Amino acid sequence: MNTILDSKSEGDALSRYTVIMVDDELNILQTLKRCFSREKFRIICANSGAEGLKLVAETANVAVIVSDQRMPGMNGSEFLTRSREFAPDAIRMLLTGFSDIETTVVAMNEGGATHYIGKPWEETMLLQTVRDCVTQYHLVRENLRQQEVIKTQYEELEDWNRNLKERVLTQTGQIRTQLEELKLLSRRQEEKYVGTIAALAALIDMRDPRSRLHAANTAALSVSIATRMGLSKTEVETIRTAALLHDIGKNAMSDVTLAIFEDGLNEEDRRHYSEHPVLAQTAIDTIEELRPAGVLIRHHHERYDGSGFPDGLAGTDIPLGSAIISLADHCDREINSFYGANAVSLMLEKMATQVGTGIAPQLFPCLDQAAHDLYDSRIKERGNDLIQLEVIPAKLRIGMILTRDLFSASGLFLLEAGSELNVNNIRSLQRIFALDPLRGGIHIGMHTG
Ligand SMILES: [Fe+2]
Ligand SMILES: [Fe+2]
Numbered sequence: 001m002n003t004i005l006d007s008k009s010e011g012d013a014l015s016r017y018t019v020i021m022v023d024d025e026l027n028i029l030q031t032l033k034r035c036f037s038r039e040k041f042r043i044i045c046a047n048s049g050a051e052g053l054k055l056v057a058e059t060a061n062v063a064v065i066v067s068d069q070r071m072p073g074m075n076g077s078e079f080l081t082r083s084r085e086f087a088p089d090a091i092r093m094l095l096t097g098f099s100d101i102e103t104t105v106v107a108m109n110e111g112g113a114t115h116y117i118g119k120p121w122e123e124t125m126l127l128q129t130v131r132d133c134v135t136q137y138h139l140v141r142e143n144l145r146q147q148e149v150i151k152t153q154y155e156e157l158e159d160w161n162r163n164l165k166e167r168v169l170t171q172t173g174q175i176r177t178q179l180e181e182l183k184l185l186s187r188r189q190e191e192k193y194v195g196t197i198a199a200l201a202a203l204i205d206m207r208d209p210r211s212r213l214h215a216a217n218t219a220a221l222s223v224s225i226a227t228r229m230g231l232s233k234t235e236v237e238t239i240r241t242a243a244l245l246h247d248i249g250k251n252a253m254s255d256v257t258l259a260i261f262e263d264g265l266n267e268e269d270r271r272h273y274s275e276h277p278v279l280a281q282t283a284i285d286t287i288e289e290l291r292p293a294g295v296l297i298r299h300h301h302e303r304y305d306g307s308g309f310p311d312g313l314a315g316t317d318i319p320l321g322s323a324i325i326s327l328a329d330h331c332d333r334e335i336n337s338f339y340g341a342n343a344v345s346l347m348l349e350k351m352a353t354q355v356g357t358g359i360a361p362q363l364f365p366c367l368d369q370a371a372h373d374l375y376d377s378r379i380k381e382r383g384n385d386l387i388q389l390e391v392i393p394a395k396l397r398i399g400m401i402l403t404r405d406l407f408s409a410s411g412l413f414l415l416e417a418g419s420e421l422n423v424n425n426i427r428s429l430q431r432i433f434a435l436d437p438l439r440g441g442i443h444i445g446m447h448t449g
Helices: 007-014 026-035 049-058 076-083 098-110 123-207 214-228 233-245 248-252 255-259 267-273 276-284 288-298 320-337 343-352 364-381 423-435
Strands: 018-022 042-046 062-068 091-096 113-118 386-391 413-415 442-447
Touching: 007 123, 018 026, 018 049, 026 042, 026 123, 042 049, 049 062, 049 076, 062 076, 062 123, 076 091, 076 098, 091 098, 091 123, 098 113, 113 123, 123 214, 123 233, 123 248, 214 233, 214 320, 214 364, 233 288, 233 320, 248 276, 255 267, 276 288, 288 320, 320 343, 320 364, 343 364, 413 423
Parallel strands: 018 042, 018 062, 062 091, 091 113
Antiparallel strands: 386 442
């Protein structure tokens, strides 16, 4: 009958169950006991309903209750009904004669009996019926137990899922935080790098006070031109770095050479001056990240027509970044010679005459707006109704305004651009220039009004 359990596991499984048999006739109980003596499950007997109830209440794992119907005191139906209180799931079975058919129906309806065996019974049939009932009870128990296991496993799985979600969320959060930290670190390193470049550029400007802000202005103009030309972000950044450091080679030059404008240099000074792009490239070559900028710096004095230095490159042989820096560098030196509301336009007009010789034609149009953006507001601040002149020291007059930083012939810084001349500083300057005569004149501006 049982296809789920094999005989060994069936025996093992059934041994935990008890069958309670109740009959008022002792010889019947003895017969029953003998009949079931070889079964794995336990058989216990009571010879009254009251004793049977006591046994049911005290015994665990009662699988089957078999009761005679006709007993003094408490009959089988009543006993089975009352036994439900202590073993509600046990399978109940009534032993009854054919004449007791009515009470059998009551026992089945009220007492929860599901089987009855007619007296006298056939031993093999009784044995098999009880054995089947115990097995059925076991299967129901087992089924319930497995459902419990499945329910518990399901709950554990749900818990695990929930925890997994939380863990994933937590770990995602941690990864995000680490990424943010990495980004911050890389931003800080980038800021340090940019700060170092700016500090180097400031050192160059300090070394050559005639060109204060020159590195920053050249970089701003170069970036503006390169952006207008549609260069990539990386190219623009390399150009910015190169522009900031383009004159770093001037650190190796003497104060005298630095103090004199290019057109006032003698041949030896000029040769020395023309070395500064290569010196700059050599100086930064040890820093791998700066090498691309080093190449641009090397060529920032090349001219479009090939008349520049150090390599005499021409046209498109000149790296584009170098040509851009060269244009910006040139512009920032030129602007110091122009005053008034139209200073930038006048300067651009002058520079336009060099397009095709010193300046690459395709770059020049990009300079226009870049130069206006950078200089217009500054020129407005320093006054726009000045006319400019170059005068000898003896011609200095009160109220004149220096349009360039003023240096002695031997390179000593004397007065900054924008200073207004008065009796005292004119006397001092004339005394200095008598001892240390200038090669050129002093650049001054005068209000026209
Ligand atoms: Fe230079
Ligand atoms: Fe320069």
